[in-house]
Amino acid sequence: MKVVVRTVLHESDLEAVPRTSIREIFSLISKSLGIQEVWYFGLMYYGHDAEEIWVEQSKKALKDLKNHSTNLHYKVKYYPEDIGEELIESITIEFFFLQVKLCILSDEIYCPADTCVLLASYALQVKYGDYSPDTHNKDILQKQKLLPDRLRTQFSMGATEWNKNIENMWVKHKGLDKEEAMLEYLKLVQNLEMYGVTYFNITNKKGTNLLLGVTALGLNIYKTEDRLNPTVSFPWSEIKNLKFKDRKFIIKPTDKTAKDFVIFTSSGRMSKYVLNLGVGNHSLYVRRRKPDSPDIVKMKEKANEIKHNRNLQKKKYYNEKTLREEAEQREVEYKKQIQHMKEEMEKDQKRLYEANLTIKRLQEQLEDLQKSKEELEQQRNELSAMMERLEQSKNMEAAERQKLEEEIRSKHEEVQKIQEEVERRDAEAKRLQEEVEEARRKEEELRRQAEEALRREEEERQRKLEQEELETLPDDADTSLPELQQVNDQLKEQLKLLQSKLEETRQQEQESDLDRIHRINLLEGRDKYKTLADIRRGNTVRRVEMFENM
Incomplete structure (x- = not known):
């Protein structure tokens, strides 16, 4: 049976018997990539409407995939809370960098214009190293995609001016090696509201159309028109159990005074995906708060x-x-x-x-x-005075x-x-x-x-198995939110100049809803972690009631 697995690095063609387990295929690809931090990754394929369908490794064999065995993708499934602290190996960092970069350029993750330019400059540092005017001419910037397409229409800046701004920031990264530049890129992306969020269409008991966001930090509830700012959030430390029956998905809080809160997904299959993703994220959340294993x-x-x-x-x-x-x-x-x-x-x-x-x-x-x-000798007597002068x-x-x-x-x-x-x-x-x-x-x-x-x-690397069962959080576990990653001081002035140019060239009629929401967030001094901290105030009971009344 033919198996094709695509990654951001390369494509692998395999031959395997139908009874081969998905776990074996996953292990083989992980080993070929040199990835040991396998708990972040999974195998998936695209269903109808480009829907991501993650394959359950423990129970599936190749024969269960039918015609999807030649359309598998090895991708990041779970995201860390703090990339700079949690990602260990260079290959894992590179894999995250390449996948997240694709998400930024395709607008799968919303990113404001000034941050897009800064990220592009880090991407060039990753690919080419220190900027050199003798080596890196304008063609390097012109021949590759560095920014999301929407920026070209939202601002009246030409390609040359965009590239000049990217180049000015690239110069500031002198001395960063490839891994350091990738980490700086990922730390900035981690600040973005849509980073690491998997969205699902849901309704509450009142039938209100909402979005469920499954993240490394917990479950967020969004209004359908705003994917940046969650309205209600439940950290994993407040969730005791997850279960579903067909479309009905039940979340049991750790607070005994709070009732279970119920969401309704679009199908039983979707409920299963939410459960799988929720269990995996909860497991990693607990694992991060325990002492590291010897491995x-x-x-x-x-x-x-x-x-x-x-x-x-x-x-x-x-x-x-x-x-x-x-x-x-x-x-x-x-x-x-x-x-x-x-x-x-x-x-x-x-x-x-x-x-x-x-x-x-x-x-x-x-x-x-x-x-x-000789002539003077003949005229000695007559010209004696002259001869003396001549002498x-x-x-x-x-x-x-x-x-x-x-x-x-x-x-x-x-x-x-x-x-x-x-x-x-x-x-x-x-x-x-x-x-x-x-x-x-x-x-x-x-x-x-x-x-x-x-x-x-x-x-020499060996694969490690994922742990997926729900665990109890240690009593002394730190459940505080990560801090917002700040831009390097030497880049702040460059960013201010760029922001001024962007304000001058902004074509407001071309703005998307997310652009407008982001601009309001900036005016109000809000960021990803401030928003989460604000909506997590109060107890679980109050937040469950807020969700049910939306």
């Missing part, structure tokens, strides 16, 4: 060791890079100095040539003077000639010294070039060794 501790130690070694390599790389850049700068300066000396030498040679012409003219004058002597003139010209010859000898010595200095500089530049080439060779060797070490680590 997780070992995994974290390995990841920390790899990260430590990578940071050492990174530090060494940047030190070598700095030294190399300084050496290259010195080489440029040496070349300028050599060029300057060559120009000076050319000027000296020109002056020497002119001096030689002067000497030649003097020699010709001396010859003429010798001829004149004085002759002596004066000889002194000038001697002085000029001294100057020429001095100039020869000066030119010789310059030539020796040029040769010394040339030798020093060649030696420096050899040092640069040796540094490049060492850098390539270190990178190859690091890649080989990572590959060996990935090959």
Whole structure:
């Protein structure tokens, strides 16, 4: 039986017997990807209207999938509460990054324009590393999708201006390696209201159409027109049990004074999906509040060791890079100095040539003077006074000639010294070039060794089983909400400039409902976690009543 599993990294074609369990297929794909944090992932296929249908691993075999076995997807199913603290290994971080990036670009997760630009700049840092104007020309930004399509119509900014804003932020990420840039990207996405929320159409007892959002933090109830701001929220710490009977889905609170609250899904099958997703999220919620198992501790130690070694390599790389850049700068300066000396030498040679012409003219004058002597001897008596003056003139010209010859000898010595200095500089530049080439060779060797070490680590990874039963929360468990991830200080000024441009170019008639809701949230100083904190105030009884009266 043919099996095709697609991931954000690649597509796998397998052949398996019909009785092969889904768990075996999942394990095989996880191992091929090198993923050990398997509890975040699942296998799914798309049903009618692009509905995501997650396959239950414990009870399903390939034969149960029928014609869906060639349309399976290995995707993130459960999201952590705090990405920066919980994701352990690089491959898991990369998988989350690639999947979440697709959700941002396709508008599956709503993201405001300024954050979209910042995320695009981190994505470029992930793909290309530090920005370099010599290497990264405009074509790099133009030939790939970096922003959701809606932004092109919502703002009257051209592609060049969008790309310039992305580039300006990309410059600020200098020094971040691939994993650090991916984590910064994910931390920002974690602030978005729709991140990690799976929505289901439901009704309450009054028949009001609502949305149920299943998240890592609990169950949220939304009005159908607003997917950003939940109206009621029940954290997992307040939920004791989940069960359903056909469309009727029952949630039992831990508060004994609160009655069970009931929602109605669109079908029994949908109720089953809600239960499966709810049980999995609740299990991970409880697990995060217990001490790490020995396997997780070992995994974290390995990841920390790899990260430590990578940071050492990174530090060494940047030190070598700095030294190399300084050496290259010195080489440029040496070349300028050599060029300057060559120009000076050319000027000296020109002056020497002119001096030689002067000497030649003097020699010709001396010859003429010798001829004149014979004539002057014949007229000695008549022109004695003139001969004395001529003799004085002759002596004066000889002194000038001697002085000029001294100057020429001095100039020869000066030119010789310059030539020796040029040769010394040339030798020093060649030696420096050899040092640069040796540094490049060492850098390539270190990178190859690091890649080989990572590959060996990935090959040794073993799969871990998901735990899906409901558990009781430890008595001293911390149930506080995560903190909003703040933008790096050096990017805040850049964001302010971008926000001003966006306000100037906003085409309000093109705004969506989510854009307007987000703008109102900003004006009111609300964010994802403030909203959750506000609607979780009061006891469970009161919130159940609020839900039933919606």
